[in-house]
Amino acid sequence: xxxxxxxxxxxxxxxxxxxxxxxxxxxxxxxxxxxxxxxxxxxxxxxxxxxxxxxxxxxxxxxxxxxxxxxxxxxxxxxxxxxxxxxxxxxxxxxxxxxxxxxxxxxxxxxxxxxxxxxxxxxxxxxxxxxxxxxxxxxxxxxxxxxxxxxxxxxxxxxxxxxxxxxxxxxxxxxxxxxxxxxxxxxxxxxxxxxxxxxxxxxxxxxxxxxxxxxxxxxxxxxxxxxxxxxxxxxxxxxxxxxxxxxxxxxxxxxxxxxxxxxxxxxxxxxxxxxxxxxxxxxxxxxxxxxxxxxxxxxxxxxxxxxxxxxxxxxxxxxxx
Amino acid sequence: xxxxxxxxxxxxxxxxxxxxxxxxxxxxxxxxxxxxxxxxxxxxxxxxxxxxxxxxxxxxxxxxxxxxxxxxxxxxxxxxxxxxxxxxxxxxxxxxxxxxxxxxxxxxxxxxxxxxxxxxxxxxxxxxxxxxxxxxxxxxxxxxxxxxxxxxxxxxxxxxxxxxxxxxxxxxxxxxxxxxxxxxxxxxxxxxxxxxxxxxxxxxxxxx
Numbered sequence: 001x002x003x004x005x006x007x008x009x010x011x012x013x014x015x016x017x018x019x020x021x022x023x024x025x026x027x028x029x030x031x032x033x034x035x036x037x038x039x040x041x042x043x044x045x046x047x048x049x050x051x052x053x054x055x056x057x058x059x060x061x062x063x064x065x066x067x068x069x070x071x072x073x074x075x076x077x078x079x080x081x082x083x084x085x086x087x088x089x090x091x092x093x094x095x096x097x098x099x100x101x102x103x104x105x106x107x108x109x110x111x112x113x114x115x116x117x118x119x120x121x122x123x124x125x126x127x128x129x130x131x132x133x134x135x136x137x138x139x140x141x142x143x144x145x146x147x148x149x150x151x152x153x154x155x156x157x158x159x160x161x162x163x164x165x166x167x168x169x170x171x172x173x174x175x176x177x178x179x180x181x182x183x184x185x186x187x188x189x190x191x192x193x194x195x196x197x198x199x200x201x202x203x204x205x206x207x208x209x210x211x212x213x214x215x216x217x218x219x220x221x222x223x224x225x226x227x228x229x230x231x232x233x234x235x236x237x238x239x240x241x242x243x244x245x246x247x248x249x250x251x252x253x254x255x256x257x258x259x260x261x262x263x264x265x266x267x268x269x270x271x272x273x274x275x276x277x278x279x280x281x282x283x284x285x286x287x288x289x290x291x292x293x294x295x296x297x298x299x300x301x302x303x304x305x306x307x308x309x310x311x312x313x314x315x316x317x318x319x320x321x
Numbered sequence: 322x323x324x325x326x327x328x329x330x331x332x333x334x335x336x337x338x339x340x341x342x343x344x345x346x347x348x349x350x351x352x353x354x355x356x357x358x359x360x361x362x363x364x365x366x367x368x369x370x371x372x373x374x375x376x377x378x379x380x381x382x383x384x385x386x387x388x389x390x391x392x393x394x395x396x397x398x399x400x401x402x403x404x405x406x407x408x409x410x411x412x413x414x415x416x417x418x419x420x421x422x423x424x425x426x427x428x429x430x431x432x433x434x435x436x437x438x439x440x441x442x443x444x445x446x447x448x449x450x451x452x453x454x455x456x457x458x459x460x461x462x463x464x465x466x467x468x469x470x471x472x473x474x475x476x477x478x479x480x481x482x483x484x485x486x487x488x489x490x491x492x493x494x495x496x497x498x499x500x501x502x503x504x505x506x507x508x509x510x511x512x513x514x515x516x517x518x519x520x521x522x523x524x525x526x527x528x529x
Contacts, residue, residue, distance in 0.1 A: 249414055257375075260405035264377030265353040272353035279374060281410070 001030040006251045008244070010038040011110070011286075012102050012295040020295040027288035031277060032258045034250045037291020040243035041111040043284050046183050046235045049217040054115050059173030060193065062116055065154040066170045067108035069100070072163040074132050075140075092136040099138035100158035101125070101305065102298035108169050109146065109301070110286075110294040111180075112154050115171055119293060120146035120154065122312045125304030131161035144301040156301075179212065183235050186212030246283035253280060346381040346399070348524040349483060355520035358404055363510035371411045371420065376519050377403035378434075380485070388477070391452055393441045400436035400458070402519065419501045423493070425463045433461040434469070442472075451476040456487075462496040481523035488516040 001007055007027070014020040027035035041047050054062075075092060079085035091097045098106075113119060123146045127139030140160040147153055168181040175193035179186050188210050189199070203214040217235065235242075257280055261273060286294075296313050304311040356376040362369050382388075383397030406426045410417050421427075438457040445452055452475045460469040473487040492511050493500050500509040 256405075256407050260375055260408050261353065264351065264375065264403060264405070268353045275354050276374065281412075283414070 001026040001033060001035065004030075004033065006034040006247075006255075008036045008038060008247050009291060011106050011291060012098055012298045013037060013288075013291045014295060015096060015098050015102065015299065017296060017299055020292050020299070024288040024292040027291075031274065032254070034247065034254050035288050035291075036243070036247045036250070037286040037288060037294070038243065039107060039110050039286035039290055039294055040239040041107055042114070042286040042290060043243040043246045044183075044235070044239035045242065046185065046217060047111060047180070047239070048284060050178065050180065050185055050215060051115060053215065054171060054173075054178060055117065058176065058196065059171060059178050059187070060175030060190075062150070062152050062171060062173050064152055064172045065112045065116065066172070067105060067112060067154065067156040067168075068165065069104050069108065069158040069167040070163050070165060071160060071167075073160055074134070075160055076132070076134065076136075089136075092138055094137040097138055098298050098302045099127070099305075100140075100142045100160070101144055101156065101301040105142075105144070105156045105158050105301075106294050106298040108167075109144075109154065109156055109297055110290065112169055112171065113146075113148075113293075113297070114290075116148055116150075116152060116154075118148045118150065119315050120148050120297065120313065121315075122147045122310050123297070123301045123304045124310045125301050125306075126308065127305040130159070139305065142305055144304060146297070146301070178215070183238075185215040187215055188212055243285060246285040250282045250285060253282060345384050347384060347386075348379055348381045349481075349521035350524050351376055351378045351402075352482070352520040352522050355484070356518055358409070358515070358517045358519075360409060360513050360515055362513040364507045366507040369411060369416070369509075371409040371417070373404060373408040373410065375405055375408045376517065377405075378519075379524075380436075380483075380521055388452070388475075388483070389448070391441050391444060393443050396439045396441055396454070398436060398439045400434065400439075402434035404432040404434075406430055406432060423498050423501050425498075429462070429464040433459075435459045435461075449477060460489075460491065462491075463498050465496040467491070467495055478520070479522075483521050485519040485521065486517065488514060490514050 009023065012020070013023045075089075077088045079088050086093065091099075091103055097103060101109075123144055125142065125144040127142035129136065129139050130141045132140045141158070143155065143157040145153055145155050166181075168179055170177055170179045175190055177188045179188070186205060186207075187199070188207075199213045203216070205212045205214060254277070257277060261276055265272070300311045300313045354374070356374060358373050358376055360371045378401045381399045386396050386398070406424055407421060407430070409420070411420075436456060436458040438455075440455045442453050442455055454473045454475065455470070456473045457468065457470050459466050461467075469489060469491075471487050471489040473485055476484045476486070478484050490512055493509075493513060494511050500511050502508040
């Protein structure tokens, strides 16, 4: 960033809090550049649609959340020579990698904290090496429980030893549970929940003994138009695509704004420049703040797993940072 | 390249003259905040609107012009206004790109305005009342220059600050811009309305 480059930084930003803080501070200082944390779900239009829906209270009061990621794979890459082996398989090294919670679950934990609109106060973790005993130091099966100020808890679990039921996130509310899988989502309503109206016409899918009401962006508009909501998800491109597209557009927007402002008002005061930049509308994307918060959570979850204890992330001063 | 000595000399004399003139004239520079330009148009789908808060440039008045006690009639002034095209934005990035293409933004990155004549219609009826001018000038969009006439209001907002407001309607085709269409989906109306608020502040004289 000090070299004047725009940065798309994969999550976690770093594997120590000091490094993550240094990155976040560099991003905050570099007002003429774009810094985007690689939390791609923040740019996903399907999740942004769900965010409004959930924050509007459609699921009632959030009581708990669950995130799962199951995939039977070794995570070990084949190396052409022994020298490259260690570098290629950095994810298996404790010194560099935050393991499954940091490399994978971080996206789900960030998205669910976003929906819950809160930072967890504490995290407890468990992890073991169950299957891939090939000399690696990071667990292949982990679980973490995050505690939110409201009392709600988020359980996050990942394994590389079994692939059943793949990956998803569920938010459980007093009126409904909302399940997000890939670019689709469903709502499972409680019998005593208030009738929203449109769900009568919405498309429904059967999950064993449960009926899921498909949550499709613009579904109510389609119903109004007399069109049937189809099986197709409204947004079929991956969240990563949307995140990178947002990054490219934002880079273009910010750099052209800086160039045009400087060309016309060179030498004008910094507050006027800041004011102009802050009024510019950008594509939705994770900032350094979200990136830093998610990284802190991943580091603390990893620490909780390693110590087998409850760990409290320190949020004091975070809002003003 | 070798320059003709006479031509070079001529340029220098002109340069010296213009610097001299600029020293006497009272200059108000565009301010980085407080301006707004709005372009409104129509289409077969819905009306559209793009906005920008970035208007550069300056206005210079003949020292004989006294904004406190202005006399009706012609006022000697020089105006250059610059609007960077790509800062004009709507809510939809895709539509903005259609507009930039139509305006040939890659080759003509700014909208320019140059004043040719400024006429005060009547004296203000109160000391701080806005002054209403008739203006003639040249509007340059997408590399095409057209004459432009519009009433412009000058309002004092501070001791050394004036805000200029006005609006005019122009046809895209008169600037060689083809109103954007998408076959069967929508077509854009040729006429657009341009409204602006331009904040300027008196330039401090350079320290001697």
